[in-house]
Amino acid sequence: MKIVAQVKLMPEADQATALCSTLRTVNEAACWVSEVAFAHGVPREYELRKYTYAELKARGLGAQTAQHVIKKTRDAYATLKANIRAGNLGRPGSKRRVKVESKPITFRPDAAQPYDDRCLSWQYDAQTVSIWTTAGRLKCVRFACSADALKTLRDFRKGEAGLVERDGVFYLLATCDIPDIEPYEPTGFVGVDLGIAKIATTTTGYRAAGRGLNRHRKRQLELRRKLQAKGTKSAKRRLKHRSRKEQRHAANVNHIISKTIVTTAERTGQGIALEDLTGIRDRVRLRKGQRAQLHSWSFHQLGAFLEYKARRAGVPLVYVDPAYTSRQCSECHHTDRKNRVDQATFACRACGFMVHADENASHNIARKGETVWTAGRESRVPDTP
Structure with missing residues (x-):
């Protein structure tokens, strides 16, 4: 690696x-x-x-x-x-x-x-x-x-x-x-649901709130707007001084989150199941006011940090299809668009199971991760003598 x-x-x-x-x-x-x-x-x-x-x-x-x-x-x-x-x-x-x-x-x-x-x-x-x-x-x-x-x-x-x-x-x-460490056989998978309101939610109960990072980004955006509107030499110097400040802060947050998740998975002997969100910005259609928030979402960087930290620790990591993970009940597996009441609430229409929506999605991702790992690992059946 x-x-x-x-x-x-x-x-x-x-x-x-x-x-x-x-x-x-x-x-x-x-x-x-x-x-x-x-x-x-x-x-x-x-x-x-x-x-x-x-x-x-x-x-x-x-x-x-x-x-x-x-x-x-x-x-x-x-x-x-x-x-x-x-x-x-x-x-x-x-x-x-x-x-x-x-x-x-x-x-x-x-x-x-x-x-x-x-x-x-x-x-x-x-x-x-x-x-x-x-x-x-x-x-x-x-x-x-x-x-x-x-x-x-x-x-x-x-x-x-x-x-x-x-x-x-x-x-x-x-x-x-760095030489790769052979991944161990996991006892289960830590499902990681990525989002904007909650940067990462896992099946172990860890939630990385996005409120602080979103506030930081909003404040940096307002400062840039004011300095650009002013247009003086002093304002341009301040713009140059503040360049990449938001990027560095977001990278530091992603490093902390990824290290926490990988350390937990390594300590418990589990693997990590992560959503494959490739192309999500092209698929999703949002109102104009929400586009800046979507395009500043650094999910790819967080995924890359998780991947390389997991490889260094020998923690198995798999990518799963994110389709319907937020609409499917993690208890009875009933899938319905109406199960997602709002951004934070999940209420199953079939069995009545209620839980935080991101936590429900993380359990669905973990289950998919086990399926992907089982399908992709080498056969343990001994060779025929």
Whole structure:
């Protein structure tokens, strides 16, 4: 399993200047490579190298850095092609799709640049790195991270690391290849119902309320509106300062929720059953006032956190079809649209069972999880002698 460990660089003033200049130089070069690739119909990486490698060397890039710039550009076009093929940029002839197909890809001046072991070396005991820049090799650049992240880097770091700048702060995103733990045979499944009013509700009785996060998002939205309406230089500085604040807060909440669920499942020897909500934003039709709330719902991120934490702990995790989980009674299995009285109340029309709607759905998801696990696991029948 591959995860990304993030460390914060703490360079001196001259080192920070060199890193900033390097990022701007390589991303400017990547934009030029993108124009060449677009002009030649986006050729393969080896062919693109013939058109661009000499010029990149003449611009002062090292051999490995030039190769990484070419590969980064080619990978960006591969990602764009995959998104077009998947329909993420609209149908053929749509305004959005025509716009992205009619011009070359561009890179931000502070976009990430990959480094391999030839351009970047780590000194874990001293917590420093040696890194290539356009101003020469920088040695003894200090970095900071948690003790757990440092141990992960020391034991499992493998492959490339990306240098990125965010609001004047430099980070290294290092790829770590952690061996998978064989999942145990679960005694049951913890059903997880995802929502907006309640971010997550499980069969173990855990409820992660969404009230605080929704209030935070609403407050951030109002602040952004006021600052954008004001339009002064000071307001623009405040907007830049507050950028990604909501995103970081939501990610922290999702980390806490996912860790709680995985820890509970591991302690009780159970697996985790999660709804497959892929494409829900395209399927659901809501009033205009509710759309912002739906599109800010970070269910995919929470699911990704649950998945990788479960894999690290060896906890089985399965995805189930979410159809009718909120309308079906978890006691008698009667399915009726009228069973869902309102957002929070479930009352079965057949047996009279009453419970919180999210709790009822979590039990249905857990039952589906057991079915999926039983159908997908290997046969335990011994081979015929």
